Structures are given as C-alpha cells and as structure tokens.
Amino acid sequence: MSSPAPQSLQVAIPILAVERETGLSKDTLRVWEKRYGFPRPLRNAADDRLYPPEQVRRLKLIKRLMDGGYRPGKIAALEEEKLQELLGQTTILSKTKTESPPYLENIEPMLSAITAHDGAALREALLHAQMRLGLGRFVLQVIAPLTRAVGDLWAAGRFEIFEEHLYTEVVSNVLRTCLSTLGNSGLKQKPKVLLTTIPQEAHGLGLLMVESLLMLEGCQCVSLGTQTPISDIVRAAQAHKADVVALSFSNLNTPASVQSSLRTLRSELPVETSLWVGGSCAILYQKSWEGVTALKELSGIGALVGHWREAHLQ
The missing domain is CATH 1.10.1660.10 (Multidrug-efflux Transporter Regulator; Chain: A; Domain 2)
Incomplete structure (x- = not known):
C-alpha cells in the first residue's frame, strides 16, 4: 500500500x-x-x-x-x-421546520449575529448586556442560556462548527476582559481555586464562566486553561496552595474517562483540598462521587463558596 x-x-x-x-x-x-x-x-x-x-x-x-x-x-x-x-x-x-426553544427569546439578536457571521455585532450585543446587567447576571442570564442554545442548535443542524467557534472566541474574549477588570479590584479571599480541565476536555468556556462567578464571590482564582494532565493538576494545586480544584466537563466526555480522572485526581490530591466539578456531562450527576462535589447549576456557586467558608474559616 x-x-x-x-x-x-x-x-x-x-x-x-x-x-x-x-x-x-x-x-x-x-x-x-x-x-x-x-x-x-x-x-x-x-x-x-x-x-x-x-x-x-x-x-x-x-x-x-x-x-x-x-x-x-x-x-x-x-x-x-x-x-x-x-x-x-x-x-x-430542518432549519425551516425546527422551532426555537423558548429560552431563546431574549438572546435572538446574538444568535442572529452568529448566523450572519458578524463577530463585531455579537461582541457589541454582549458588552451592552454585560454593562446593563452586571457580570453575575450577565453570566447566568445571557452567557449560560446562549451557550446552551448554540450547542442545541448545532446538534439540530442549524449551526455549523465554524459558527460555534466564532461564538466561543467572541464570548471568551469578552469574559477575559471582564475578568481582567475584576482582578484589578476587590479583596481576594479564600478559597483559592485552581481551575482547569482534564486532557480529554478542550472546551474552556465553562471555566471562564465559573471563574467569573467565583471572583464575584471574592475568591482567588488560578486558571491553567484546558487539557492539563492529572499529574500537573496535582503539582499545580500544591505549588499554588489551592484550597479547591475545579474542573469543567462537557458532554463529549465518556463516563469511563470521567470516572478514571476523578478517582485518580481525588486519590492524589491532599484530603484537605476540595474537588469541585461541573458542566454538561450527565454522568457527573447520575451518581455520587466520594470526595467530589458536583455542581449542576452555575447559580449555586455562591452557596457552594459560602458552605466552604463556613466549614473552613472558623
């Protein structure tokens, strides 16, 4: 051959x-x-x-x-x-026969900008929403449902991969700008949270959303980006003296890879280091994971931080 x-x-x-x-x-x-x-x-x-x-x-x-x-x-x-x-x-x-889900009502202009391949219009709409709502409500009421919509519409054949990539790039840049501004102000408190994904997970938008909400709670955040080997996550957590390691999993992960990664990471991290996980991967919420806290809704981050502080800051 x-x-x-x-x-x-x-x-x-x-x-x-x-x-x-x-x-x-x-x-x-x-x-x-x-x-x-x-x-x-x-x-x-x-x-x-x-x-x-x-x-x-x-x-x-x-x-x-x-x-x-x-x-x-x-x-x-x-x-x-x-x-x-x-x-x-x-x-x-069918693009003509598929009805839009009801949660798209308030984000149709942004979806239209993606369809028109107009990154500038999408960025302008996002920045306007962020200034009007504030970062917390912007993440929960705009970015979270918009991200869900883009994923659903891609699965339904109404978006192409390159349109999804355009969305991810623009939103990531907007959130990084917000994080940069937020990082230069405010008191940084515990817990100190290390954010990343496992090597099989390349999607990083969820990390930016979580980091935004954690910083609004006053947490110290260290982001390693995506696809960090387990051994490096452990070393980074030790080097940064992280109180929490937070991981994001999309629905592209297999149950076997999630289970193996969490078991290995939990066994290698110090017992006093909390392990938080979240994302669209269904297996995270179908069973309990020993020594792991699974957060299904972003709106629960404030309560999760509050519980940690009650348990550790006496």
Whole structure:
C-alpha cells in the first residue's frame, strides 16, 4: 500500500480534534473503523491517526443523522451525497421546520449575529448586556442560556462548527476582559481555586464562566486553561496552595474517562483540598462521587463558596 501524499497529511487533523469537531468520542471512531470500515484515517510517521477533511465532513453528517434517530450501522458506510440526501429528508434537522426553544427569546439578536457571521455585532450585543446587567447576571442570564442554545442548535443542524467557534472566541474574549477588570479590584479571599480541565476536555468556556462567578464571590482564582494532565493538576494545586480544584466537563466526555480522572485526581490530591466539578456531562450527576462535589447549576456557586467558608474559616 502506497504512503499518503505529504499534502494529504498536512491538511488532515488528529483524533482529538475530530472528537472536538464532531462530538464523536475517540473510542467510537476507533470502533467504527473496525466495524464499518469508516472512517479510514491516514497514519503519520509516528503511526498516529490523521483524518482528512472530507472524512471529517462525513462524520459530522453522520452525527447529525444520529441525533435525528438514525443508527450508525445503517449510515456509517454511506457516501457524503447519500448522507446529505437523508439529512434533507430529516425534518428534525430542518432549519425551516425546527422551532426555537423558548429560552431563546431574549438572546435572538446574538444568535442572529452568529448566523450572519458578524463577530463585531455579537461582541457589541454582549458588552451592552454585560454593562446593563452586571457580570453575575450577565453570566447566568445571557452567557449560560446562549451557550446552551448554540450547542442545541448545532446538534439540530442549524449551526455549523465554524459558527460555534466564532461564538466561543467572541464570548471568551469578552469574559477575559471582564475578568481582567475584576482582578484589578476587590479583596481576594479564600478559597483559592485552581481551575482547569482534564486532557480529554478542550472546551474552556465553562471555566471562564465559573471563574467569573467565583471572583464575584471574592475568591482567588488560578486558571491553567484546558487539557492539563492529572499529574500537573496535582503539582499545580500544591505549588499554588489551592484550597479547591475545579474542573469543567462537557458532554463529549465518556463516563469511563470521567470516572478514571476523578478517582485518580481525588486519590492524589491532599484530603484537605476540595474537588469541585461541573458542566454538561450527565454522568457527573447520575451518581455520587466520594470526595467530589458536583455542581449542576452555575447559580449555586455562591452557596457552594459560602458552605466552604463556613466549614473552613472558623
């Protein structure tokens, strides 16, 4: 078998990026490769899987059809043209027939800016809302439902990946500006919170939302960004003398990776270091995790900080 052309490898992307782009886990991609013969990744000199753009496009179509009720075994081997045909027949994914969820009422102008690919208009609308509401209400009443809406509309086929990326970039920049201003004022109190995600989690918008609300409670925050190895999280918590480690998990995480990461991290962190988790990953709230506090709603951050202070600041 001939080796792939160098230019093919240059435009292909690694499996972690495919997982992020499509919402399909690495394990799923590998199983489909063996079971259905698709995807068919290239291999680089290190034998890592690399996926050409046309295969990523097909995977996105397959994911949309699965969201509409199709089983992967029926569609995984279909060519892109046939997938597009099925997609057009699936009314649940139709832009004209899908009704907007009721919680979109107050954020339609921002969604329209995303659809128009107008980053400047989106930023202006967000900044106006932040100035009108204040940072706390802005995060809870605008950013949280808007983020949910973008995710739901992407799953319904009404947003493309690049539109979701535009949203994430603009919102992240707005929140970082707010955090910079907030960080230069106010008294920093305990707990000191280290924020990050595990290596399998590349989404960082949730961290910025949590950091904003924690800083409004007067907490000291240290953000490591996303995808920090467990061993580095432990070392960073020790170096910064963190009282709390806070992790964000999106719904792209598998139950096995969440369970393994939390067990390992909890066992390696000092017992006096609290471990808080949150995000859209359902497994976090389907069972109790020993030594771990799962926060389902952002609105509960104030109470969580208050409970910590009552327990530790006597």
